[in-house]
Amino acid sequence: MNVIEINNLTKIYNESEVKVKAVDNVSLQFEQGEFAAIVGPSGSGKTTLLNMIGGLDKSTEGDIVVDGVKIGELKSSKLIDFRLRNIGFVFQAYNLIPVLTAKENVEFIMELQGKSRVERDERSIALLSAVGLGERVNARPAKLSGGQQQRVAVARALASKPKFVLADEPTANLDSKSTETLLDIMEQLNKEENITFIFSTHDQRVVNKARRVITVEDGHVVSDERRA
């Protein structure tokens, strides 16, 4: 069964004089346990696509079904709760709450979900250890490098036990060493915990790690290939 089904998805921006078709009639399916990269040059519609999958943005046409739910039909208050319970997010930047420690940042989302203190405590430490930050649990984001911050963001995204994790250019601001570490961690979590990752990138090294590569250009999917 597919975790995500995208049918004839189109997004047109008409804010300015010229209409922009950022996503043009895209249909895709994602299964549990995928490790998929959405690849394309800047402005090709990656962010727009991911935002719609994540329920942050409404489509102009077509629909997205997550776990049997058409998310386009959810009211905005329901949608926030849906995101909280089903989707993990890693953004390019501004992922963390600067006044909280790494551990508190990870715990925060579990608290929003109403998880018990004990569970929050154990899971946040386990996740931070899993991303290699077991020693830095009490550090504030400002005291962490960009790569470490993104690893906290990954831990935070996983903390809510989401059905899948969406990561929009998670490595865009990282050097190659940090990029590699982050990707390795994501890959490992994918293999060992069977967590579904969908990430966008225009970085070839990141693309090489993916087991499925969806290439977009001008809002169209131009190729969708799976690797062994």
Added chain:
Amino acid sequence: MIWNISWKNVWRNKSRSLIVICAVTLGTVSGVFVAGLMKGWVDQRIHAAIYTEASHIKIQNPEYLNNEELKHTIPNYEEIENYLNNSDEVKDWTKHAKIVAMASTSRGNTALTLKGIDPVEEKSISDIYDFIIEDAGDYFESGFKNPIVISEKTADQLRLINYIISQELIDSLKQLGADEKLMASLSTIQDQRFITEKKFKAELESMLKPKQIKDYGAYIMKLAKNYKIRSKVRFTFTDIHGDMVQKSFRVCGIYKTYNTMFDQMNAFVKIDDINAIAGLQESDYHEITTILNNDSDESVKSFRDNLNKKFPQANIMTWKELAPDAGMMSDFMTIYYYIIMGVIFFALAFGIINTMLMAVLERIKELGMLMAIGMNKKRVFNMIMLETIFLTLVGSIAGMVIGGALIGIFGHFGLNFSTVQEGFEAFGWSAMVYPTIETSFFLGVTLMVIIVAIISSIIPARKALQLNPVEAIRT
């Protein structure tokens, strides 16, 4: 955790937060202190209204209120006496006979009310005895016949206050280190008697240099002042039969309360000394004053109502009716100081709103991220509201602590407003104020702060909720 975030967010931009916090602190300090000052004043005025002037409940003949004639004595006095003696609500009571009279000495005269009292009973009702001026006699303790206690104001009008430069005064100035020239000029008028303050002042001013007056003027005035205790004062009035009567009293003490009007009107004599001469019978009295065990408004009123029912022929008034200025102050005091706080917080609210708006606007990406990952509007709103409450509460708690401490200090030592004294005392307000405050006021202010913070947080929080997470996080 939202509490934690909100609290820490307050300290993110320390200098900006501190500016608002300081403003709130200052506002709270001044509000609390002004409230304390007002309350100190009002409490003093209320205390004076009850314990110096009116007592809790006064019983009179209704006719006497219209026409202060001797014949309008309290009806059914004995029954009332009996009732008061047997009531367990009454702490103490006493009775007065009152005669409107013309007082005169060889140098001056004035009209006033002679209050015939029983000095021993009176002491448990009224604290006039506490206001006898130092070195100006006593409260009916000297043994001589026909003693009278008059106010300083009356003494002045009757020219019973002299100013004399004595050898003693010159000696004490020498000890203070005053220069020879000053002493030489003063000794030219040594032992000369000045019968008014005005003349003495004029003499000093013509004789001394401004600097000398500035340094020693007040001291010389104080030491030169001489009350002519034991002087005879003659009183003229019409007795109960309408005949003119004269009687002399000797000044045994001079008092001064905070209320110049009261002072001007009232002189006290022993009741036995006037009853007979005025033609009053035993149990002919013009007023009864009472102090109750329970001084709450309700119990004073209900006691008044009970008396009214029992003795409908008598006029019975509470202190609030007798001293309406103090009564009104007592009733509206609380409202007044909440209004003061309200005005201050209203002004501060603009600063608070502005600061919180800035805090929200510079955090748009972070707020967008929080909404994207699943923080709902209610929580975002709460987070911003809590931050506003913390910001405001820190300042106001600091303000209440400082304001409370100031009230504590000045409440102990008192604050002297004597530079504007004349103006205050004409209305019965003391120039010395002891600020005081009720603990409930702090609770009220805290509640008010929280309400102000909640209201102030609405605009910034709405701003945050209007933001679209997609746009907020787009880099």
